[in-house]
Amino acid sequence: MRSIELEPSPSIPLHALEALQQDSLLPICKACGTQYPRTFALTQDCKICADPRQFVPSSGQEWTNLIELGTERRHVILQDEVDERISMISCEPGFAINQTPTLIETANGSYIWDCAALISLPLIGHLSKLKTPLKGIAISHPHFFSTSLTWSRALKVPLYLCEDDQEWYQRSGDIGKDDAVVWWKGEQELGPGVKVIQCGGHFPGSSILYWDRLSEPPPPKDRLPTKPTPVSGIIFTADTIMVQPTQRGFSFIWSVPNLIPLRPRAVLAVQERLRYLPFSEATSSWPNRWIRQDAKDALESSVTTFLAAEGWRMEEGTLVELIT
Numbered sequence: 001m002r003s004i005e006l007e008p009s010p011s012i013p014l015h016a017l018e019a020l021q022q023d024s025l026l027p028i029c030k031a032c033g034t035q036y037p038r039t040f041a042l043t044q045d046c047k048i049c050a051d052p053r054q055f056v057p058s059s060g061q062e063w064t065n066l067i068e069l070g071t072e073r074r075h076v077i078l079q080d081e082v083d084e085r086i087s088m089i090s091c092e093p094g095f096a097i098n099q100t101p102t103l104i105e106t107a108n109g110s111y112i113w114d115c116a117a118l119i120s121l122p123l124i125g126h127l128s129k130l131k132t133p134l135k136g137i138a139i140s141h142p143h144f145f146s147t148s149l150t151w152s153r154a155l156k157v158p159l160y161l162c163e164d165d166q167e168w169y170q171r172s173g174d175i176g177k178d179d180a181v182v183w184w185k186g187e188q189e190l191g192p193g194v195k196v197i198q199c200g201g202h203f204p205g206s207s208i209l210y211w212d213r214l215s216e217p218p219p220p221k222d223r224l225p226t227k228p229t230p231v232s233g234i235i236f237t238a239d240t241i242m243v244q245p246t247q248r249g250f251s252f253i254w255s256v257p258n259l260i261p262l263r264p265r266a267v268l269a270v271q272e273r274l275r276y277l278p279f280s281e282a283t284s285s286w287p288n289r290w291i292r293q294d295a296k297d298a299l300e301s302s303v304t305t306f307l308a309a310e311g312w313r314m315e316e317g318t319l320v321e322l323i324t
């Protein structure tokens with residue numbers, strides 16, 4: 001991936017400055033990056049970390065805020081060199097779970113998939129000058145809700161959240177009539193060729209983002225790219241199905257830090273949700289997790305491997321216990 005340094009002091013729209021100012025001192029959990037409302041009592045543990053899918057660090061619950069994060073950290077854009085329309089928004093040094101939200105720049109609009117706690121003026125400056133305007137932010141699941149309401153307000157774009165995870169959204173009470181929060185379920189189109197699909201498993205609302213790159217218009221003849229532009233479907237999978245470090249297969253995990261796998265039936269339900277989708281590439285929430293070809297075949301074989309590791313196999317559409 002190619003690192004892009006951001007302009008340090010870009011001009012920023014007033015509404016973005018106001019949104020940052022308004023939320024600048026709200027508590028953010030240092031372990032997972034979730035932002036809480038002003039009314040949250042800081043003597044409590046973070047609700048996301050107290051859940052068995054995450055953890056409260058042995059050193060105890062600690063809090064920070066956007067002001068502190070902004071003085072200690074900065075954003076770097078990591079642009080994919082195979083498809084320059086895809087970039088990851090990296091925070092340096094890393095923070096909390098340290099996922100990298102993905103920026104997808106399609107011909108009809110740009111989208112951010114997932115969120116992380118830091119939002120900075122250089123990043124807002126970068127996102128306000130994209131070739132196609134930013135049209136929305138969609139979040140895969142509660143571990144990455146982070147400061148997404150602040151992002152949506154500062155960038156003035158809709159925020160897409162799966163309704164089945166609403167109980168985990170810590171700032172639900174702060175959502176006002178001027179906020180563009182879209183609670184969706186099942187499938188939700190974000191724009192031409194781009195949609196989010198609820199798969200469940202890791203959380204009931206865990207989802208993936210699908211981009212049908214074949215639906216993109218061809219580049220104008222006088223601006224042909226110097227190398228071929230990928231046209232295969234691509235899925236952005238977050239924790240819903242994790243691209244393994246091998247970058248050849250997927251893992252199906254209920255709790256990532258506590259190493260608890262997904263139940264076999266939940267794995268099959270995820271596989272079923274994606275069965276109709278044409279795709280050959282997949283990427284998770286980190287720059288070094290990318291399956292560049294045959295991702296759909298990798299999903300099928302990974303399901304078989306994973307079920308076998310848990311003591312099951314499929315026989316004529318039915319789960320059968322392996323005799324070991």
Ligand SMILES: [Zn+2]
Pocket residue numbers: 029030031032033034046047048049050
């Ligand atoms: Zn937390």
Ligand SMILES: [Zn+2]
Pocket residue numbers: 141143202239256
């Ligand atoms: Zn997660």
